[in-house]
Amino acid sequence: MTSDSKIFVGLRPTRNKPAEHRDTNGPRCQWDGCDKQGVHRAPVGADAEGLFLLFCRNHAKEYGEGYNYVTKLSNPVTARYQREAASGSRPSWGVRVDHSSETPLPSSIRSGTAKTLNARKSAAQSQAAKAAFQSRKLKVLEAKAFETLDLSPNATPDEIRSRYKQRLKMHHPDANDGDRTAESALRATIDAHKILKLNGFC
Secondary structure, three states: OOOOOHHHOOOOOOOOOOHHHOOOOOOEOOOOOOOOEOOEEEEOOHHHOOEEEEEOHHHHHHHHHOOOOOHHHOOHHHHHHHHHHHHOOOOOEEOOOOOOOOOOOOHHHHHHHHHHHHHHHHHHHHHHHHHHHHHOOOOHHHHHHHHHOOOOOOOOHHHHHHHHHHHHHHHOOOOOOOOOHHHHHHHHHHHHHHHHHHOOOO
């Protein structure tokens, strides 16, 4: 296949632009005395969890070689950058995780907390509604359904399902050698379970 083939028509080279044509308006490397772009993130560490510094490629590599999550274990140069970023004397980016501070949380975190609280509140309300529903007076068909399944009216959904399966096995024609008298009991069990399910008991 030659380079003038139809397959190559319209293809353009995807080489990176030379360094002088790149956008120079981005953030600068935070290493002292470096004027290159700081496009590589480097974590600050345990003292400022969630924050990071911006370095050029070479300085990010140098920082990473001496980095340890605990500032005391990092090499002296890296530890200095970590301490300065944690204390606020060197700018850093990200979300600071500081539970002892009294600064207000970002709106995204506040809304997430509010959603959690609302979910808990609605769960408590639904449990209260369920308790009120179970304590109400049973209708005639509901009471008969509980009686058919030989259960008390305050039986849990799991108990109802378990008893239903147990009675299905007991009255199934395969278990009774085709006895016709068990057929009516099987039908009554199925109807009772259907009534309880439709009325929200299981």
